[in-house]
Amino acid sequence: MKENRIRILYIDDEVHNLNAFRASFRRSYEIYTASSAQEGKLLLKSIDVHIIIADQKMPVSTGVDFFSEIKDQLPDPIRILLTGYTDVEDIIEAINKGHIFSYVKKPWDEYELHNTISNAFEMYQARKQLKEKITELEKINDELNRFIYSTSHDLRSPLMSVLGIINLARLDNSVKDPNGYVDMIESCILKLDGFIQKIIEYYRNSRLDVEYEKIDFDSLLQECIAAFKPQNTAIEFQLNIDQPVDFKGDTFRISVILNNLISNAVKYQKPDEANPKVNLTVKVEPHKATIWIEDNGIGILSEHLNNIFKMFFRSKNNNKPGSGIGLYIVKEALNKIGGTINVESKYGEGTQFEITIPNRNDFDS
Amino acid sequence: MISIPDLRIILVDDNEIDLLLHEKLITLQQISRTVLSFSSANKALEFLSSNISLHRIPPTIILLDIQMPEMDGFEFLQAFDSYPSKIKSQCHIVMVSSSLDYGDINRTNANPLVVKLLKKPLLAKDLKETVGEIFKDF
Numbered sequence: 001m002k003e004n005r006i007r008i009l010y011i012d013d014e015v016h017n018l019n020a021f022r023a024s025f026r027r028s029y030e031i032y033t034a035s036s037a038q039e040g041k042l043l044l045k046s047i048d049v050h051i052i053i054a055d056q057k058m059p060v061s062t063g064v065d066f067f068s069e070i071k072d073q074l075p076d077p078i079r080i081l082l083t084g085y086t087d088v089e090d091i092i093e094a095i096n097k098g099h100i101f102s103y104v105k106k107p108w109d110e111y112e113l114h115n116t117i118s119n120a121f122e123m124y125q126a127r128k129q130l131k132e133k134i135t136e137l138e139k140i141n142d143e144l145n146r147f148i149y150s151t152s153h154d155l156r157s158p159l160m161s162v163l164g165i166i167n168l169a170r171l172d173n174s175v176k177d178p179n180g181y182v183d184m185i186e187s188c189i190l191k192l193d194g195f196i197q198k199i200i201e202y203y204r205n206s207r208l209d210v211e212y213e214k215i216d217f218d219s220l221l222q223e224c225i226a227a228f229k230p231q232n233t234a235i236e237f238q239l240n241i242d243q244p245v246d247f248k249g250d251t252f253r254i255s256v257i258l259n260n261l262i263s264n265a266v267k268y269q270k271p272d273e274a275n276p277k278v279n280l281t282v283k284v285e286p287h288k289a290t291i292w293i294e295d296n297g298i299g300i301l302s303e304h305l306n307n308i309f310k311m312f313f314r315s316k317n318n319n320k321p322g323s324g325i326g327l328y329i330v331k332e333a334l335n336k337i338g339g340t341i342n343v344e345s346k347y348g349e350g351t352q353f354e355i356t357i358p359n360r361n362d363f364d365s
Numbered sequence: 366m367i368s369i370p371d372l373r374i375i376l377v378d379d380n381e382i383d384l385l386l387h388e389k390l391i392t393l394q395q396i397s398r399t400v401l402s403f404s405s406a407n408k409a410l411e412f413l414s415s416n417i418s419l420h421r422i423p424p425t426i427i428l429l430d431i432q433m434p435e436m437d438g439f440e441f442l443q444a445f446d447s448y449p450s451k452i453k454s455q456c457h458i459v460m461v462s463s464s465l466d467y468g469d470i471n472r473t474n475a476n477p478l479v480v481k482l483l484k485k486p487l488l489a490k491d492l493k494e495t496v497g498e499i500f501k502d503f
Contacts, residue, residue: 153432153464157380157485160463164386164486171489172393200465208467 005030006121007047011040011066012055012082021053024110029117037061041070049077050124051117055106056083056090064090068097075099076127078120082106148203152196159196162189195323201256202325205333212248212360217241217282217289220251224258225280228266235266235276243284248360253333258291260326261353265295267322268351273297289357296350305343369500371423373399377409377441378430378461387428387461387487394489396496397426406436410444413452422455426496428487431462431469438462442478457499461487 007030010021018033025031032047034040037058044052052070054063061069067079081094084106094100101123102116166186169175175182218241225237262278269276273296281292300308300315307313309331312324334341338358345351374397378384384402391400403409409427416422431438438460445453460473463485473482481495 149466153466156465157432157463160485161380161382161386164383164390167486167488168386168389168393171390197465204467 006051006117007049008032008051008053008117009034009040009043009047009049009077010053011035011037011058011063013058014055017055025114025117028114037063037066037069040066044070044074051080051120052077053080053082053104056081056094064094064097064100067094067100071099076124078124080104080116080120082108145203145207148199152199152203156193156196159189159193163193195325198323198325198329202329202332205253205256205329205336208252210250210253210336213251215247215249215251215254217243217247217284217291220255221258221280221282224255224262227259228262231266232269232276235269235278238277238279240279240281243282245284245286245359246361247284247289249289249357250337253337254357256333257330257339257355258293260330261293261355264322264326265293265297265351268297269295270298270348284359286359286361288359291355291357292352293355294350294352299347299349299351300343300345301347302345305345308343309341369397369424371399372397372496372500373401373423373425375409375412375425375427375456376400376402377406377427377433377438378402379404379433380430383430383485390487390489390492394493396493399423406433406438406441406444410441413445413448413456416452417449422452424500425456426499427456427458428461428483429458431460431464431473439472439476442476446478459483459495461485 006028008025009032010018011034012018012021013035015035018035022031022033032043032049034043037054037060040052040054052067054066056063058066063081063083067081078101079099080102081090081100082104083090091103094103101120104113104116163186166182166189169182177183218239221239221241225239229235229237262280265278275296277294277296279292279294281294283290304313304315308315308327311328313328314322314324331341333339334355334357340356342354343351344354374391376384376387378387381404384404388400388402391397401412403412406429429438429441436444442458445456445458457480458478459480460482461484462469462473462482464470470482473479480499483491483495
């Protein structure tokens with residue numbers, strides 16, 4: 001059996017048709033024949049063919065019946081139906097029931113059938129390549145996810161040991177450190193850990209299934225504020241929540257989005273601003289929630305606005321470089337839950353993000 | 366100072382530095398006079414099974430790491446579950462991990478043998494509170 005030849009199974013109850021087919025095509029293809037659907041099935045158990053040609057009118061089992069029977073076990077071979085009748089019903093049935101690629105009239109024209117076979121084989125190869133590509137991509141994707149997980153995990157555990165050592169050194173006063181080097185080490189470790197946590201967040205966003213549950217924006221945002229307030233106690237937070245109806249959404253992703261945006265609003269304040277502010281406004285409607293996060297911080301250069309959602313993009317004009325991954329995760333998380341984001345910013349005056357998230361509550365009623 | 370005179374703490378962690386850190390932390394904070402360190406789940410299980418011959422098993426807290434080679438924290442729990450109740454009833458298991466993985470966290474919380482999950486770095490305050498909670502009726 002040569003690997004590069006097209007293998008064809010031809011099934012017809014009239015033996016002289018089988019012989020004629022063999023005579024015309026045996027030089028071009030590797031041909032197997034069967035005089036009934038039953039015999040054909042038996043043959044298919046031992047031989048992988050690329051193309052199956054079957055006559056429609058056969059006793060016991062018709063060509064269409066045969067194709068629809070083998071459809072599930074053998075989805076790969078391309079099917080061609082032959083018939084002496086041009087019966088529209090047959091054609092419709094063939095296409096609907098048997099996943100048939102082409103329909104050829106009997107008696108066949110040799111040139112036409114050659115063409116049909118060559119087209120069918122192209123289709124076979126394209127499908128096969130597509131399948132292989134899909135398997136390959138799934139494998140790569142899976143490996144990448146596992147890589148990200150184990151990297152972030154294995155990177156994190158020694159870092160936690162370092163933090164543990166720092167804690168212990170403080171507890172037993174065994175390290176003399178008049179210049180505060182240990183504090184510097186700690187702040188670097190925390191920064192690195194923050195980056196690792198972002199990677200884990202990204203990983204979880206890309207892998208975890210979306211789950212909808214009831215969300216109370218007031219308590220969610222109060223939690224966020226409580227978490228970020230210590231970073232800059234001068235900031236005045238204004239919370240404005242209008243939630244007259246229940247809201248259902250993916251808690252993990254929504255808190256990732258809010259945490260990243262509020263973290264930025266807190267981090268990128270002007271150092272000399274007398275009244276640093278962060279305003280959080282939520283409006284819940286039956287079909288969506290809109291959230292505005294507004295600050296009077298340093299703002300974003302207009303030429304950078306288009307790039308801020310790109311992975312590892314960092315705006316140049318600030319002295320507090322981030323990891324460049326926060327807003328990318330925000331965008332990815334919004335993609336997962338069907339939300340949108342808009343940004344308006346004036347350099348030196350402040351930034352406003354507007355996000356909308358579909359309310360999954362309407363499926364309940 | 367927690368006043369369980371014969372309390373012992375068993376540490377199970379493949380990371381030698383974490384073992385040392387936790388041992389020092391417990392000694393410094395006078396949480397327990399006896400600290401036993403094991404660098405693998407297997408060794409700890411062996412030690413615990415040898416305890417069966419003891420007349421009385423002292424109150425025990427096991428600080429168990431999740432990610433370990435060969436036998437991880439969950440496999441330890443599975444094996445420990447079949448131990449005689451003479452040993453089991455005296456042992457209180459606290460998981461200690463740097464894991465942020467939701468699967469790990471959920472599995473830990475769902476396990477009836479586990480009292481609590483503490484994050485690394487282990488803080489003296491958290492450990493004291495947990496020990497206090499475990500022995501609040503003593």
